[in-house]
Amino acid sequence: MIRENLEQVEKNIKEACRKAGREREDVTLIAVSKTKPVELLQEAYNYGCRDFGENKVQELVDKFEVMPKDIHWHMIGHLQTNKVKYIVDKVALIHSVDSIKLAETISKEAVKKNVTVSVLIEVNVAEEESKFGTTLKDAIALVEQTAKLPGISIEGLMTIAPYVENSEENRQYFAALKQLAVDITQKNIDNVNMNVLSMGMTGDYITAIEEGATYVRVGTGIFGERHYQLS
Ligand SMILES: *Cc1c(COP(=O)(O)O)cnc(C)c1O
Numbered sequence: 001m002i003r004e005n006l007e008q009v010e011k012n013i014k015e016a017c018r019k020a021g022r023e024r025e026d027v028t029l030i031a032v033s034k035t036k037p038v039e040l041l042q043e044a045y046n047y048g049c050r051d052f053g054e055n056k057v058q059e060l061v062d063k064f065e066v067m068p069k070d071i072h073w074h075m076i077g078h079l080q081t082n083k084v085k086y087i088v089d090k091v092a093l094i095h096s097v098d099s100i101k102l103a104e105t106i107s108k109e110a111v112k113k114n115v116t117v118s119v120l121i122e123v124n125v126a127e128e129e130s131k132f133g134t135t136l137k138d139a140i141a142l143v144e145q146t147a148k149l150p151g152i153s154i155e156g157l158m159t160i161a162p163y164v165e166n167s168e169e170n171r172q173y174f175a176a177l178k179q180l181a182v183d184i185t186q187k188n189i190d191n192v193n194m195n196v197l198s199m200g201m202t203g204d205y206i207t208a209i210e211e212g213a214t215y216v217r218v219g220t221g222i223f224g225e226r227h228y229q230l231s
Helices: 002-020 038-047 057-066 081-086 100-113 136-147 167-186 205-210
Strands: 028-032 051-054 072-075 093-097 117-122 152-158 192-198 215-218
Touching: 002 028, 002 038, 002 205, 038 057, 051 057, 057 072, 057 081, 081 100, 093 100, 093 152, 100 117, 100 136, 100 152, 117 136, 136 152, 136 167, 152 167, 167 192, 167 205, 192 215, 205 215
Parallel strands: 028 051, 028 215, 051 072, 072 093, 093 117, 117 152, 152 192
Antiparallel strands: none
């Protein structure tokens, strides 16, 4: 089941890259494995997945401990400052930096553990009430402030687009995030790269690739629907 899903996703990514005149290697698929048991992650790993996305610190750490060591772990969920210390030396990339307070905490813990943590600035492009992320308007200031901190390296931007039936509706948000990355690049800020654009989920990753995504975060399209337990 997971193999078939991954084959389909891979086909879609290839086709989107071809349409957009991009190389397949320019897009990395992140298998979003939140709520899924490690047996299913292992299936995706066996297929060839080496990038996994989780949105809860405890779950990421638990899976990190038991899964193979050559996996790149991506923290894609909202991150509380008091939990930063558990993951700074385990994650390849934190996608969800949305405040200077969080950036400062990541910096402090990174220095303590003598690592450099790669991060993305999360932008709530569509300005949805329910979502985390800085606004388009405040993003540049947050990038400038974060860039000054030791132990932290800004690699690009991330957005979570609205849930829509027709992914075309989200094209404008992906294009706006790309434009912001271009604007920031032109500012030539020290210690800032805008090589990464993390955008696109199961419902809209094809559109996101057409608009320049370098990381797509696909959960349902690989692992099937999530069943959340009441707790
Ligand atoms: C859950 C999640 C995804 C994956 O969503 P699907 O629609 O299942 O592909 C992607 N990004 C973030 C930030 C998520 O929390």
